[in-house]
Amino acid sequence: MNTTRAITLLLLTYMLASCATSRGPLSEDERPPEIQASAAPEFRLGTGDVLSVSVWKNPDLSVRVPVRPDGYISVPLVGDVLAGGRTPAEVSKETERKLTKFIRTPKVSVIVEEIPSAEFQNRVRVVGGVAEPKSISHRDGMTVIDLVLEAGGVNEFSSPNSAKLYRTTDGVARVYNVYLTDILSEGILETNYPLVPGDVITIPERRF
Structure with a gap:
């Protein structure tokens, strides 16, 4: 009899523990991916950030420009280049691509000099x-x-x-x-x- 009561109590304890929450464990799709130290979000440019765009061996094409409210910057020869929401490396590649119409194998570096948008982001x-x-x-x-x-x-x-x-x-x-x-x-x-x-x-x- 004591054994039966003990088993019953164990079963009740298990059932109560199982019902402590009305939902089961979350699936992988229901939870955000784990954050790795090396996978921190990349900085992306925003309105008001000031960039120094340098074209190797072409100082006349180098310029210091802010990111406009429409997200673009103005670069000599190529005109507007989208910067807002992009990384400096992406802006560099886009500028190089557009410059290939005028310069053979252009090399462009983009340095962020001022980042007022960072506080908001x-x-x-x-x-x-x-x-x-x-x-x-x-x-x-x-x-x-x-x-x-x-x-x-x-x-x-x-x-x-x-x-x-x-x-x-x-x-x-x-x-x-x-x-x-x-x-x-x-x-x-x-x-x-x-x-x-x-x-x-x-x-x-x-x-x-």
Whole structure:
């Protein structure tokens, strides 16, 4: 009899543990790719950044120019070259390609001299059901819960387990579920993702 009761208790304990959360483990498609130290997002140029474009052996074609609001820079001979949203290396290659109409095997270097856009690009944001929506500078090692706590935590009208993480990777916007109730109340850290610059967390509020 005691053995039967012991087995029953073990089964009940197992069942309760299994029901602690109503969802199973996240699949690979449901979670953002792991962040590797060597895979940090590349810096991409933005409006207002100032570039020094140098053409080897052609000082007359070298120029210091800002990225215009339309994302372009003006380079002698070739005219407009798209810079916004690109890396300096990509701007260099595009300028070389256009210069081949005028110069044999041109060599172009692009150096970023001023980067006022970096402060905007390097931010992470949380909006919706928090005490105070925030847009703050990203810090290495920052996670979802760090950002939510910076915003004063969730408010009484929020639906924490319906939160979303919005992230743009290689120009493609992706959305990931964030289960804040599980993180804050249950200590289940599966969706306490590391953040990267540009991430946005949204926390919806309940409808009454």
